[in-house]
Amino acid sequence: xxxxxxxxxxxxxxxxxxxxxxxxxxxxxxxxxxxxxxxxxxxxxxxxxxxxxxxxxxxxxxxxxxxxxxxxxxxxxxxxxxxxxxxxxxxxxxxxxxxxxxxxxxxxxxxxxxxxxxxxxxxxxxxxxxxxxxxxxxxxxxxxxxxxxxxxxxxxxxxxxxxxxxxxxxxxxxxxxxxxxxxxxxxxxxxxxxxxxxxxxxxxxxxxxxxxxxxxxxxxxxxxxxxxxxxxxxxxxxxxxxxxxxxxxxxxxxxxxxxxxxxxxxxxxxxxxxxxxxxxxxxxxxxxxxxxxxxxxxxxxxxxxxxxxxxxxxxxxxxxxxxxxxxxxxxxxxxxxxxxxxxxxxxxxxxxxxxxxxxxxxxxxxxxxxxxxxxxxxxxxxxxxxxxxxxxxxxxxxxxxxxxxxxxxxxxxxxxxxxxxxxxxxxxxxxxxxxxxxxxxxxxxxxxxxxxxxxxxxxxxxxxxxxxxxxxxxxxxxxxxxxxxxxxxxxxxxxxxxxxxxxxxxxxxxxxxxxxxxxxxxxxxxxxxxxxxxxxxxxxxxxxxxxxxxxxxxxxxxxxxxxxxxxxxxxxxxxxxxxxxxxxxxxxxxxxxxxxxxxxxxxxxxxxxxxx
Amino acid sequence: xxxxxxxxxxxxxxxxxxxxxxxxxxxxxxxxxxxxxxxxxxxxxxxxxxxxxxxxxxxxxxxxxxxxxxxxxxxxxxxxxxxxxxxxxxxxxxxxxxxxxxxxxxxxxxxxxxxxxxxxxxxxxxxxxxxxxxxxxxxxxxxxxxxxxxxxxxxxxxxxxxxxxxxxxxxxxxxxxxxxxxxxxxxxxxxxxxxxxxxxxxxxxx
Numbered sequence: 001x002x003x004x005x006x007x008x009x010x011x012x013x014x015x016x017x018x019x020x021x022x023x024x025x026x027x028x029x030x031x032x033x034x035x036x037x038x039x040x041x042x043x044x045x046x047x048x049x050x051x052x053x054x055x056x057x058x059x060x061x062x063x064x065x066x067x068x069x070x071x072x073x074x075x076x077x078x079x080x081x082x083x084x085x086x087x088x089x090x091x092x093x094x095x096x097x098x099x100x101x102x103x104x105x106x107x108x109x110x111x112x113x114x115x116x117x118x119x120x121x122x123x124x125x126x127x128x129x130x131x132x133x134x135x136x137x138x139x140x141x142x143x144x145x146x147x148x149x150x151x152x153x154x155x156x157x158x159x160x161x162x163x164x165x166x167x168x169x170x171x172x173x174x175x176x177x178x179x180x181x182x183x184x185x186x187x188x189x190x191x192x193x194x195x196x197x198x199x200x201x202x203x204x205x206x207x208x209x210x211x212x213x214x215x216x217x218x219x220x221x222x223x224x225x226x227x228x229x230x231x232x233x234x235x236x237x238x239x240x241x242x243x244x245x246x247x248x249x250x251x252x253x254x255x256x257x258x259x260x261x262x263x264x265x266x267x268x269x270x271x272x273x274x275x276x277x278x279x280x281x282x283x284x285x286x287x288x289x290x291x292x293x294x295x296x297x298x299x300x301x302x303x304x305x306x307x308x309x310x311x312x313x314x315x316x317x318x319x320x321x322x323x324x325x326x327x328x329x330x331x332x333x334x335x336x337x338x339x340x341x342x343x344x345x346x347x348x349x350x351x352x353x354x355x356x357x358x359x360x361x362x363x364x365x366x367x368x369x370x371x372x373x374x375x376x377x378x379x380x381x382x383x384x385x386x387x388x389x390x391x392x393x394x395x396x397x398x399x400x401x402x403x404x405x406x407x408x409x410x411x412x413x414x415x416x417x418x419x420x421x422x423x424x425x426x427x428x429x430x431x432x433x434x435x436x437x438x439x440x441x442x443x444x445x446x447x448x449x450x451x452x453x454x455x456x457x458x459x460x461x462x463x464x465x466x467x468x469x470x471x472x473x474x475x476x477x478x479x480x481x482x483x484x485x486x487x488x489x490x491x492x493x494x495x496x497x498x499x500x501x502x503x504x505x506x507x508x509x510x511x512x513x514x515x516x517x518x519x520x521x522x523x524x525x526x527x528x529x530x531x532x533x534x535x536x537x538x539x540x541x542x543x544x545x546x547x548x549x550x551x552x553x554x555x556x557x558x559x560x561x562x563x564x565x566x567x568x569x570x571x572x573x574x575x576x577x578x579x580x581x582x583x584x585x586x587x588x589x590x591x592x593x594x595x596x597x598x599x600x601x602x603x604x605x606x607x608x609x610x611x612x
Numbered sequence: 613x614x615x616x617x618x619x620x621x622x623x624x625x626x627x628x629x630x631x632x633x634x635x636x637x638x639x640x641x642x643x644x645x646x647x648x649x650x651x652x653x654x655x656x657x658x659x660x661x662x663x664x665x666x667x668x669x670x671x672x673x674x675x676x677x678x679x680x681x682x683x684x685x686x687x688x689x690x691x692x693x694x695x696x697x698x699x700x701x702x703x704x705x706x707x708x709x710x711x712x713x714x715x716x717x718x719x720x721x722x723x724x725x726x727x728x729x730x731x732x733x734x735x736x737x738x739x740x741x742x743x744x745x746x747x748x749x750x751x752x753x754x755x756x757x758x759x760x761x762x763x764x765x766x767x768x769x770x771x772x773x774x775x776x777x778x779x780x781x782x783x784x785x786x787x788x789x790x791x792x793x794x795x796x797x798x799x800x801x802x803x804x805x806x807x808x809x810x811x812x813x814x815x816x817x818x
Contacts, residue, residue: 155779157758157772195758195776203761336767340760370767371796 416447499528
């Protein structure tokens, strides 16, 4: 039988067709899109296909794969055999055609076997990693996969994770942001032990993680591991829209479990923080989500539980870089965490010449005192995994519509609306994102006056700003980036100004459980072109500042101001007050009062309703 | 004219104020430690010196770092290299850690930017010896990369970083407290992360 199959496979001239019932799995595994004979795989790398027409012809690719799988192996180059290059495809075909081990010659692929054995995955989770505003490309968070190897949580850190990462090495944000917007970055799937990711995300970049265990079978997990092997040499184009980490992570899950098609990974953009919610809504989870707080979140939580006396001990120890006699275990633990953040083992890692470094000596003394202390309730102090934490499922929807009405000099009464596609403004942060930041994409503000004039005030592609520290551990450095078209406060009769704005400044925040106050001030530049009858270059310098207030009972307010000066002596200012009071996730009342003062354009508007 | 000057000031202010932090010179320090003292370190075929070594190289320059010593397999790795899918090849060793170690070529850990620990290997060893080496290097990489977190867990006496060690050392629940005390002693006796990692690896050998 084996010989018969081999001979048939080698000599067959007619195309071997995909069996009924296997089309969906085959199309998913090779990332085909389309229907009715018009197919195209998302994977552009032709080395992923065995037939020259394989990228857009699933039938020919099936036939080529079948012949390649049945071809005799060169014992000197086993790893080059199709069974070893495409083990997931081979497993699918073997199952679809009912090949038994006696029917075919198993090549035996030691590297694939070692790959599968090493990962040893028995569970699969989608992981959301919260924002990282120090890197604009990570402002919307990140998504990866966690391949768990055990039924309990011992040695989780030694398990593997899979991430889809763009290569931005050597590129400054101003270089990779446009490339990311237009899908011009190169990316690949990367497999790494979880402890390497945890070190980077939780302890260096201070990002929280949420893990969503998926309902998948062991065979689907095995198939995913095989499929990852197939993708190990494949590079992709990366773009924030159409090919971001969330979409590509969902794509590999869908490739081995086609029922995940219901997740919208093929839409223009999928927000990493929305993946968990959609999984819950559309598929359901195998278990409760797991929250992994960052080092700073652990520290903030620990400090929030300190008594005033312990807090004073902690403050003393941090200020004096000493161990305060009689400090509690909790205060020592908080100081130890602080020292890990504050002195990210610079001293410890450096060679012996720094062993007498003040921070190093202090950390050693804290450690010794903490070991010697008799702590109670230690489980509360060790919190790298928490059963409960902020739930992404409680986050508001990323899109938003606001309706306004008001008066403008020259236009009279106006009605306007604002529609935002993604995320949040400073006054209304999304779970997993910093409270004093602005992260918006795809926003348009437009309206009509009583005179019947239609106008557009803003058409923003992306706006990201870190206005103030989101925790005790963040720096006061504030920055913003804004790309798109908008009227500058002084534009007056001028139409939209299309440009990119960069601003830097300082922000500070008073953060307490239940309330917080933050103030910021930034100064920036906005070069661009004026979209008028005669397009012309216009550069403006812009100051912006404000105050963000968060009070209990979901009440928040943001007072902001702006003043801009352009070449040609144009100048003007604007001020706005945004207030949000909400009840639950969907019912929110937003009040917005905005004023503009300029030589040709002034007025006020009041926004009264928002829908999410 | 005043407005033009004001605009220029506003435009340039952020750029100028950022200079002090953005511009860090055209060279960077490269630190290389190795399990063999006196190993020669080359960067793009230029001898930088012998281990332990701290040398100055051109910032961000791509190149090949080579380390060699008498009686050991030479080791080389691309530095500042663009994305490479070769990472996949390296996961086969390192046991449950999956560290980027490969017996045939040795191992290197960048445990701080531009600070490397190189572990050279002797050639011609048996399969068992190779597995033992992979296990040791996996542990070394884990401790070097996660020293801070591990130390914080050791202070409390529990945590997932300790769980990994418990797993690697096959510590039973009965001997767990004893093992933690032993690891604490090793940390207390270590002056650097590399030394702590070395002491833990030595424990594994025992």
